[in-house]
Amino acid sequence: MKLATYKDGSRDGQLVVVSRDLSTAHYATGIAAKLQQVLDDWNFLAPQLQDLYDTVNGGKPRHAFPFDPAQCMAPLPRAYxxxxxxxxxxxxxxxxxxxxxxxxxxxxxxxxxxxxxxxxxxxxxxxxxxxxxxxxxxxxxxxxxxxxxxxxxxxxxxxxxxxxxxxxxxxxxxxxxxxxxxxxxxxxxxxxxxxxxxxxxxxxxxxxxxxxxxxxxxxxxxxxxxxxxxxxxxxxxxxxxxxxxxxxxxxxxxxxxxxxxxxxxxxxxxxxxxxxxxxxxxxxxxxxxxxxxxxxxxxxxxxxxxxxxxxxxxxxxxxxxxxxxxxxxxxxxxxx
Structure with missing residues (x-):
């Protein structure tokens, strides 16, 4: 799967799942708000993100939107x-x-x-x-x-x-x-x-x-x-x-x-x-x-x-x- 962090005015941004061809994105809010959360609980949260990723690649989920790299922070905006x-x-x-x-x-x-x-x-x-x-x-x-x-x-x-x-x-x-x-x-x-x-x-x-x-x-x-x-x-x-x-x-x-x-x-x-x-x-x-x-x-x-x-x-x-x-x-x- 492909993950990005969108700018939202905060230090850590908002986690999004991005389609394989980098054309479409979907907020991961219902699963995790920040990438660090996923890394801390990978075995539980990553499979859920994978399901969303498969959905994004398989069609057009209702809340998907065009992916814009200019809106991206670093995938992990600050790291340990x-x-x-x-x-x-x-x-x-x-x-x-x-x-x-x-x-x-x-x-x-x-x-x-x-x-x-x-x-x-x-x-x-x-x-x-x-x-x-x-x-x-x-x-x-x-x-x-x-x-x-x-x-x-x-x-x-x-x-x-x-x-x-x-x-x-x-x-x-x-x-x-x-x-x-x-x-x-x-x-x-x-x-x-x-x-x-x-x-x-x-x-x-x-x-x-x-x-x-x-x-x-x-x-x-x-x-x-x-x-x-x-x-x-x-x-x-x-x-x-x-x-x-x-x-x-x-x-x-x-x-x-x-x-x-x-x-x-x-x-x-x-x-x-x-x-x-x-x-x-x-x-x-x-x-x-x-x-x-x-x-x-x-x-x-x-x-x-x-x-x-x-x-x-x-x-x-x-x-x-x-x-x-x-x-x-x-x-x-x-x-x-």
């Missing part, structure tokens, strides 16, 4: 936890190679992860506000999962059973603020503003056979100012699957229902062509493009985003239809 990994080692290798830095050996055996702000997410069509272009504004196209309860000490295989929903994410980064923050030895904070998520979150069955062993084997498409810059395979080169990412958190703590875990920037390796490397699938963040330019030319030539720039992130299923709807955002000057 937002933990973002860096599951694609190729991304790390590129960024490190561009600055002549070696990737530590443990990066290949243990995921990188940071804990971001989870109290204020952006909807898929919300503007992304920033005070300055000098901060190095960058999009990051990612896959994310929403969990149920996953006990401390869970294995990667056990952790997979705790995944309830899939989403796309745009994990905004302010690249020029990152170096000073990391130099303090305490990680990201101001350099990681509010993250945006796809209009809908979907259950695993909606991905069909594209969901395998904790990976989403679909192409994540990124269009910057209307130009396609990334057609990156989210499954093929994911070094750590979502079960491993969740288990990484579970080493020392419980993961509670309503936690969101991100994959990090979807990234694919170059191919060798006529003795040269070519990144034919493009990129899912500008920092990676700049790293490639530095490797090839000795310096980056692509600037970060400016006010008025747009980014569109989407993934289509085997049938060619949008699975999650598209994230479509505009970079805006804060307060304007």
């Amino acid at each position: 936890q937002w933990a973002d990994g860096s599951a694609y080692i190729n991304h790390v290798e590129l960024v490190r190679l561009a600055r002549n830095s070696k990737v530590p050996e443990n990066y290949y055996t243990e995921p990188l992860m940071y804990q971001g702000g989870s109290d204020d997410f952006l909807g898929a069509r919300d503007d992304a506000p920033f005070a300055s272009e000098d901060w190095g504004i960058d999009f990051e196209a990612e896959v994310a999962v929403v969990t149920g309860d996953v006990p401390m000490g869970s294995t990667p295989e056990q952790s997979l059973d705790g995944i309830r929903l899939l989403m796309l994410a745009n994990d905004w980064s302010l690249r020029h603020l990152i170096p000073d923050e990391l130099a303090k030895g305490f990680g990201f904070f101001q350099s990681k503003p509010a993250t945006a998520f796809s209009p809908v979150a979907v259950t695993l069955d909606e991905a069909g056979d594209a969901w395998q062993q904790g990976k989403l084997n679909l192409t994540v498409q990124s269009q910057w100012n209307g130009r396609t810059v990334g057609m990156c395979d989210a499954g093929q080169e994911m070094t750590f699957h979502f079960g491993q990412l969740i288990a990484h958190i579970c080493k020392t703590r419980n993961v509670r229902a309503g936690s969101i875990v991100g994959s990090g920037t979807v990234s694919n390796r170059a191919i060798e062509k006529d003795g040269k490397k070519e990144w034919v699938k493009g990129y899912s963040c500008i920092a990676e493009k700049r790293a490639i330019e530095t490797i090839l030319d000795g310096k980056p030539s692509t600037d970060y985003m400016k006010f008025g720039d747009t980014i569109r992130i989407e993934a289509k299923g085997r049938d060619g239809l949008s699975v999650f709807g598209a994230i479509e955002q505009r970079v805006a000057r804060q307060g304007k």
Whole structure:
């Protein structure tokens, strides 16, 4: 099933069930008002939502209405936890190679992860506000999962059973603020503003056979100012699957229902062509493009985003239809 949260003037919005083709929606009020309620009581409430979903797909229920992504908050507008990994080692290798830095050996055996702000997410069509272009504004196209309860000490295989929903994410980064923050030895904070998520979150069955062993084997498409810059395979080169990412958190703590875990920037390796490397699938963040330019030319030539720039992130299923709807955002000057 596909679930979204409509804006209603409150912090947590109103839960709606959305048809498979993203054309129709129906309020889930008679079952649950908020998505967190469903995550807290999944085994009881999810089957009821599934029945409503089947009804929405099977015809036109009396109270159905046209689905409008512009009315969506993030599917889970605020969460108990937002933990973002860096599951694609190729991304790390590129960024490190561009600055002549070696990737530590443990990066290949243990995921990188940071804990971001989870109290204020952006909807898929919300503007992304920033005070300055000098901060190095960058999009990051990612896959994310929403969990149920996953006990401390869970294995990667056990952790997979705790995944309830899939989403796309745009994990905004302010690249020029990152170096000073990391130099303090305490990680990201101001350099990681509010993250945006796809209009809908979907259950695993909606991905069909594209969901395998904790990976989403679909192409994540990124269009910057209307130009396609990334057609990156989210499954093929994911070094750590979502079960491993969740288990990484579970080493020392419980993961509670309503936690969101991100994959990090979807990234694919170059191919060798006529003795040269070519990144034919493009990129899912500008920092990676700049790293490639530095490797090839000795310096980056692509600037970060400016006010008025747009980014569109989407993934289509085997049938060619949008699975999650598209994230479509505009970079805006804060307060304007």
